[in-house]
Amino acid sequence: MLLHFTKMHGLGNDFMVVDMVTQSVRLPTDKIRRLADRQFGVGFDQLLIVEPPTDPDMDFRYRIFNADGSEVEQCGNGARCFAKFVRDKKLIGRDTIHVQTAGGNIELNILANGEVSVDMGVPRLVPEDIPFRAQEQRPTYDLRIDGEEYEVSAVSMGNPHAVLQVDDVNRAPVERLGSVIEQHKRFPKRCNVGFMQVLDKAEINLRVFERGVGETLACGTGACAAVVAGQLQGLLGDDVRVNLPGGTLNIHWPGEGHSVIMTGTASRVFEGQTRL
Incomplete structure (x- = not known):
């Protein structure tokens, strides 16, 4: 047919x-x-x-x-x-x-x-709801990979995300580190992995390694998760321009208990x- x-x-x-x-x-x-x-x-x-x-x-x-x-x-x-x-x-x-x-x-x-x-x-931040293996909810968690410690945020936007802050997304080890974190044992359903470069309170650059796909030109839930992670760490405001390789999304999040609004x-x- x-x-x-x-x-x-x-x-x-x-x-x-x-x-x-x-x-x-x-x-x-x-x-x-x-x-x-x-x-x-x-x-x-x-x-x-x-x-x-x-x-x-x-x-x-x-x-x-x-x-x-x-x-x-x-x-x-x-x-x-x-x-x-x-x-x-x-x-x-x-x-x-x-x-x-x-x-x-x-x-x-x-x-x-x-x-x-x-x-x-509303983003899910309680570890068991993401799901992510941790004793308590925190803005960031230490993730051990190949003998090294990485600081990540864990957020669910209906799907699980790990978000890492990097100095420069162009030099971030997206393919190597993304594939390892995607399958890390602390994410029992695997996860999408975002590499976030904060430019100022209202703008970030972002690359995302998507679960089951690899790096994509853009990821809407990844943009939302990154803004949530950045705001919880005190790095971002309510309205953030997210620059991805494929273009720009505008994300609005007033804080915990509120929905994330994505426009693009x-x-x-x-x-x-x-x-x-």
């Missing part, structure tokens, strides 16, 4: 988006891996699936699969693309969209300038179909 899809990206973090509201297909892990292959398939960082909700208060269910076929809880750049996709496909007519995810319910808002603002929910662009690349 033919599978119809849309290729999209959020600041270069690219997605294959599939409407499972008007079409019905089965995509097992091995098929997702083949579709993700950049030489022999469509090629993407994540596969995004739009489904009818199981919660009657939500408009859609949003599912995310990494290039390795693993299903994950949340993807911020994908959420913005999701909002543009369902509006462009006329699956909904409203600018405010309520979406069910494995990491919790989120609210998407399409702005007049075409950007999408996403209420990413979403772009359609092309429409396609592939025979399964």
Whole structure:
């Protein structure tokens, strides 16, 4: 059968988006891996699936699969693309969209300038909720890797993140250290790893090694997690410009107990179909 899809990206973090509201297909892990292959398939960082909700208060269910076929809880750049996709496909007519995810319910808002603002929910900081193995909640934790100690923050934005402060993201060992921290035993569900360079209270540079993918050009939940981590350490204010290799996101977080609001662009690349 033919599978119809849309290729999209959020600041270069690219997605294959599939409407499972008007079409019905089965995509097992091995098929997702083949579709993700950049030489022999469509090629993407994540596969995004739009489904009818199981919660009657939500408009859609949003599912995310990494290039390795693993299903994950949340993807911020994908959420913005999701909002543009369902509006462009006329699956909904409203600018405010309520979406069910494995990491919790989120609210998407399409702005007049075409950007999408996403209420990413309240960050989870209690270690067992991330999940992260620690005796108590702290702004930072010491992580032992190959005989060396690294200071990291641990935050969940519906998916687990480790955030390290670095002097210069261009010289940070993203590939080497990211792959080790992703699979560190203190993160039982693995994690995304952010390398954050603080420029001032209102701006950071960030690179992210994503769980099950590797380094991507942008990571929305990673940007949110970095701002939360920086603010908890007293390094950042409520409104922060996050510069990623693929572009810029604006993050607003008033502090503990409040939702993180992420705003940025979403772009359609092309429409396609592939025979399964």
